[in-house]
Amino acid sequence: MKTSWKATMFACFAGSACMAIINNYAPLLFLTFQQDYHLSFSQLSVLITANFITQMAIDLIAAKFADKIGYRRCLVFGHFCSAIGMAGLVFFPALMDPFLGLVLSMMTYAIGGGISEVLVSPVMEGCPTENKAGAMNLAHSFYCWGHMAVVLLSALFFAVFGIGHWEILALIWALVPFTNALIFTQVPIQPPVTAEESSGIKALLIQPVFWLFALIMFAAGAGELAMAQWVSAFAEQALGIPKALGDLLGPCLFAVCMGLTRIFFSKLRAEQLHKWMVASAILCCVTYLTAALSPSPILSLAACAATGFGIGGMWPSSLSLASKRLPTGGTALYALLAVSGDLGCSGGPSLIGTAADLFGGNMRVGLGLSALFPALILIGLSLLKKEQ
Numbered sequence: 427m428k429t430s431w432k433a434t435m436f437a438c439f440a441g442s443a444c445m446a447i448i449n450n451y452a453p454l455l456f457l458t459f460q461q462d463y464h465l466s467f468s469q470l471s472v473l474i475t476a477n478f479i480t481q482m483a484i485d486l487i488a489a490k491f492a493d494k495i496g497y498r499r500c501l502v503f504g505h506f507c508s509a510i511g512m513a514g515l516v517f518f519p520a521l522m523d524p525f526l527g528l529v530l531s532m533m534t535y536a537i538g539g540g541i542s543e544v545l546v547s548p549v550m551e552g553c554p555t556e557n558k559a560g561a562m563n564l565a566h567s568f569y570c571w572g573h574m575a576v577v578l579l580s581a582l583f584f585a586v587f588g589i590g591h592w593e594i595l596a597l598i599w600a601l602v603p604f605t606n607a608l609i610f611t612q613v614p615i616q617p618p619v620t621a622e623e624s625s626g627i628k629a630l631l632i633q634p635v636f637w638l639f640a641l642i643m644f645a646a647g648a649g650e651l652a653m654a655q656w657v658s659a660f661a662e663q664a665l666g667i668p669k670a671l672g673d674l675l676g677p678c679l680f681a682v683c684m685g686l687t688r689i690f691f692s693k694l695r696a697e698q699l700h701k702w703m704v705a706s707a708i709l710c711c712v713t714y715l716t717a718a719l720s721p722s723p724i725l726s727l728a729a730c731a732a733t734g735f736g737i738g739g740m741w742p743s744s745l746s747l748a749s750k751r752l753p754t755g756g757t758a759l760y761a762l763l764a765v766s767g768d769l770g771c772s773g774g775p776s777l778i779g780t781a782a783d784l785f786g787g788n789m790r791v792g793l794g795l796s797a798l799f800p801a802l803i804l805i806g807l808s809l810l811k812k813e814q
Contacts, residue, residue, distance in 0.1 A: 431553050434613040435561065437606060438553075439568040441501070441546040444603040446572030448508050448535040449477075451599055452515060452528075454580055455592055463524035473532055480533045482768055484540025489627070489761035497545055497615050504541030505607035511535025512600035516593040538603060543768075544761045547745050552616040557692075559699055559746035564692035566742035570685030577678055617757065618749060627758045635810070636759075639748040640766040642806040646740035647767035648774025649710060649799035653680060653737070655775040657730045660717070660789045667723060676730060683734025691739035696750060699743045704807050710736035710800035718794030740803060741767060747810075774799060 456470050492500045514531030521527065547562065555561045576599070583595050630636045657676040661667040687706070694702060710733055717729035745763060752759055774796070782792035 430614050433609070434549065434615065435553055435555075435565070437609045437613050438546050438550045438565045440602070440606045440609070441505070441542045442565055442568040443572030443575070444505065444508055444606055445539050445542050445546075446569045447576055447599050447602055448512060448539050450573050450576045451512070451580065451596065452532065454577070455515075455589075458589055458592060459528060463519060463528070465525060469525055473528055476529050477532045477536045477539075478768070478772055480536035481540040481543065482765060484537055485544055485761055485764040485768060488541050488544040489757040492545055492617075492757050497549060497617055498610060500541055501545055501549070501610045501615075502607045504538040504545070505603040505610060506538070508535045508538030508542070508603035509600045509607065511538065512596055512603070515596045540764075543764045544757070547742075548618050548749075548757055548760050549615055551618040551746075551749055554616075557695065558749075559696040559743065560692040560694060562692075562746045563688045563694075563739060563742045567685045567688035567692070567738075570681045570688065570738070573681045574678055574685070577681075618753075626756075627762065630752065630755055630758060630762060633752065635751055636748075636755075636762070638806050638810050639744055639751075639763060642744045642803050642810075643741065643763045643766040644770035644773075645799045645802035645806065646737065646744060647770030648777070649733075649737045649770075649796060649803070650684075650741065650774075651771040652774040652778045652793075652796045652799065653714075653730060653733050656778055656789065656793065660730065660793055661727060667727065676727065679731040680734040683731050684738035685734075687735045687738035688742060691743055696746065699739075699747055700807060700811065703740060703743055704804065706736045706739055707800040707803040707807065708736075710803075711797045714797040714800070715794060718790045718797075736800065751810075770799075 452473070456473075459465055459473075460470065488500065511531045511534035514534055515528065518527030518531045519525075522530075546565065550562055550565045551558055553561065580595060584592070587594070654677060657680055661676045691699070691702065713729040713733040713736060717726045717733070720726045720729065745760065748759060748763060749755065778792035778796060780792075781795045782789050785791040
């Protein structure tokens with residue numbers, strides 16, 4: 427492979443890491459925002475919702491814009507939005523009402539996140555690699571490493587310089603998408619199919635196979651975020667583990683396991699993905715139930731981390747299988763599957779929290795219910811096998 431295409435792959439890897447930066451830095455500061463800007467928990471919830479709704483909206487329209495004005499312009503614009511939004515966390519609250527400033531900054535970088543979510547995967551698919559499914563998993567593993575870097579490096583920065591200097595770190599993190607925007611101006615970009623070859627949204631929606639992939643993506647997003655967002659609270663409330671230790675052994679270890687399994691999946695051939703996804707879904711069912719039911723805090727926490735091994739390969743492998751089964755799907759395919767996955771990312775954690783509330787705040791009940799998500803993946807994979 428020519429060096430130039432290696433540069434494209436590097437830009438895709440960095441694009442995945444940029445998504446992790448914009449999604450995971452601000453939540454580390456929610457209590458700081460609450461104290462400094464006198465925000466309520468309801469206002470903090472609005473920040474999360476604004477981020478989610480903006481990314482969803484961009485998922486839906488990115489396919490149209492990308493096919494009309496080109497992948498390169500969209501990706502460069504998206505990365506600049508990510509950089510401006512991250513820097514906006516510092517400047518926007520100082521220029522207007524702090525709450526509105528935070529909403530504006532998050533919506534700005536969510537535009538970049540939505541564009542990257544839709545376009546980085548097809549750009550990766552368009553690179554002339556021998557093992558496209560493996561390259562896709564490897565690219566998505568950088569989201570996990572980016573998540574780890576944000577949590578660990580931010581924690582180190584705050585420990586050394588104090589959380590009062592979070593503005594400096596926000597500007598440093600903003601340099602990552604800014605730099606990647608410049609890289610995307612130079613590297614070769616080749617969509618997997620041209621706009622003329624793409625079957626379009628309507629053609630996809632009438633194909634049963636597409637809806638099976640949408641189901642798998644929904645369940646993959648729900649299963650991943652249900653654990654990622656609740657494992658810290660679960661470790662503290664249900665297992666009695668101190669918060670600092672729970673954060674380190676919970677979200678960080680979960681991200682490590684996800685990253686490692688995506689590297690493992692990157693070594694597989696496309697024809698091996700289905701059986702390994704089945705095995706991973708079964709593992710997820712076991713780990714969710716073990717985490718919820720085990721009387722041992724250590725075993726429960728280990729099961730939480732091991733869920734990363736099971737769920738990690740689902741999202742990128744689903745995209746690879748979908749592009750193979752629906753080769754003329756084009757940008758529309760990636761956009762619609764991103765929407766399906768994001769719906770799961772929102773609905774999964776909400777279901778877990780609601781279930782826990784219904785049972786008197788019992789997080790074990792909520793987490794045990796998460797076993798439904800890998801069960802849905804198994805159903806989808808089984809039906810896909812029959813459709814072949």
